[in-house]
Amino acid sequence: MTQNDGTRTISHWLDNKPFAGTSGETAPVTNPATGVVTGRLALASVEDSRRVIDAATAAFPAWRDTSLAKRTAVLFKFRELLNERKQELAEIITSEHGKVVSDALGEVTRGQEVVEFACGISHLLKGGMTENASTNVDVHSIRQPLGPVAVIAPFNFPAMVPMWFFPIAIATGNTVVLKPSEKDPTAAIWIAELWAEAGLPAGVFNVLQGDKTAVDELLVNPAIKAVSFVGSTPIAQYVYATGTAHGKRVQALGGAKNHAIVLPDADLDLAADAMVNAGFGSAGERCMAISALVAVGDIADELVAKIKDRTVALTTGDGTRDSDMGPLVTKAHRDRVASYVDAGERDGATIVVDGRTVQPNGEPNGFWLGPTLIDNVTTDMSVYTDEIFGPVLSVIRVDSYDEALDLINSGPFGNGTAIFTNDGGAARRFQNEVEVGMVGINVPIPVPTAYYSFGGWKNSLFGDTHAHGTEGVHFFTRGKVVTSRWLDPSHGGINLGFPQNN
Incomplete structure (x- = not known):
């Protein structure tokens, strides 16, 4: 990659080195805080995609047969390098996504939890054993990797979401092709370089840059055995339908419209703090953001006033400066989110805090929209029914x-x-009664820790398996049961040395 001045080329990654590709097609990568193009992303052709997939396919047999001891040694080294240099990765995320550096650092830290979980993969891959299930017949179970797998990541968490999947996939013996978002692709290359430094063999972790052409090849290519996806519900439906139709395992995490109920007996200061944090963190570009506050009973006026006081005190600006909230990821997305505020106003909702008029702590061409609080929202308004994915908190009174x-x-x-x-x-x-996959009690963003699994219900998840935790281990492996009878004992030679794991 060249300097970060608009001439920088962000390439693919295969066999532990950059791969420019052959398509000649590129897309701009922009700093959302300035509106300046900082690089050009190589877009994969079908041929480029197949070359990256072929590298993952070629690397699989050796990595599958690599001992757990050696695999986990690489995982531990990757974890140590990531811990030492996570500030560097956070700054890359801020430069392409726009979230403030402290938020980006939190993203990396949460992703690192899954890396640490995967460091204990030996325990999670233990099978069961029954001696003398029948006379002189033993039965045991094992879990084995699938093969090359794909991770298709969204723009809002360019490090954390891929880390929900690839540490477990790699630790269990699979090879990985990561397709990052076109909006913030550099984090994926940085991670690939770190894997190489940690000693991961060539072809085990690969990066395929691109658009729908790359995605479709991952979904239909028979070498790819499983696909993990996070994104909007329409695309999740497409990924799930296409991938499963081509014989793949698919976990496709879709959209959300997350509600928070505040009951009359709640601590309203705690609730107000939580609503601001959950509604406006990362500019609302979180699948776990609270976008609908349901105020029960006669507390609404007081609660809205408390949220307003906190919201107007926030600073929107460049994530590298002293700001609470950064820009939205693109101008098109900023305009789309603002159009929902326009629609809510036309529909009769009350704009309590108007982010459209924000004075940012940043360059004038940044993609700015400040925190927006809308009261008296009804369930027929588009600001309520649609997933907005921006810093807009709607208040519904019941x-x-x-x-x-x-x-x-x-x-x-x-x-x-x-x-x-x-x-x-x-x-x-x-x-007990709510029909939602992840529930918080006085916790506004109930993202599970790495040893539990992440995922929703209904149109928020397509497939039967959630991300990370034990469900993630099962997704990236398949079970095998072995029944054996050995009639003749065998003996090894004499070796008085302490046995070693290799």
């Missing part, structure tokens, strides 16, 4: 817990939700 619960359960998504209350009975009832 009279009862049952009415609030029905809002969530009647919606098409089931990704994340939260309830704020000091009533243990209400919280327990909510966690």
Whole structure:
């Protein structure tokens, strides 16, 4: 890669080195805080895609047969390098996504939790054993890798979301092709270089840059055995349908419209802090962001006032400066989010804090939209029904817990939700009755730790398996049961040395 001045070329990665590709097609990569093009991304052709997939295919047999001891040694080295240099990765994320550096650093840290989880893969791959299941017959189970697998990542978490998948895939003996977003692709190359430095053999981790051409080849190429995807629901549906039609395992995490219920007995200061954090962090470009606040009973006026006071104190600006919230990822996305605020205003909602008029701490050509708080939203407004994916928090007023619960359960998504209350009975009832995959109780963004699994219900997930945790291990492996009878014992030679793992 050349200097970060617009002439920089962001290439593919195969066999532990950059690969320019042959298509000749490129796309601009832009700093959202300045609007300046900082590089050109190589877009893969079908031939480029197949060359990267072929590299992963060629590397698989040797990596599959590499001992767990050697695999985990590479994982531990990668973890140490990532821990030492995560600030560098965070700054790359900020330069292409726009989130503030502290938020980007948090993203890397959460992704690193999955790396650490994968360092213990030996325990998770242990099978079961039954001696003398029948006379002189033993039965045992093992889990084996699938082969080359693909990870198709979104723009909002260019490091964390890929790290939900590839550490486990690699640790369990698979090879990986990562297709990052065209909007912020450099983090993937940085990660690939780190894997090479950690000693990962050539072809085990590869990066395929591109657009739909690259995605479609990953979905139909028979060498790819499984696909992990995170993105919008329409694309998740497409990925799931296309991948499964071509015989692949697919876990496709789709969109969300996350609600938070605040009951009358809740600590309103805690709830107000949580709504600001969950609604406006990362400019609302989180699949776990709270975008719909459901205020129950007569607390709405007080709660909205508390949220307003906190929101107007936030600074929107360049993520490398002293700012609370950065820009949106592209101008087109900024304009799309602003159009929902326009629609809400036309539909009769109350714009309490208007992010369209924000004065940013940054360059005038950045993709700015400040935190926006909208009250008196009704369920027929597009600002409520659609996934906006921006810093827009809508307030819906209801009279009862049952009415609030029905809002969530009647919606098409089931990704994340939260309830704020000091009533243990209400919280327990909510966690039992709500039809959502991830639930927070006085926690606004209930993203599970790495040893649990991440994923929603309904149109927020296509496929049967969630990301990371034990479900992730099962996704990237398949079970085998061996029944054996040995009639003649065999003996090894004499060796008084302490046995070693190799």
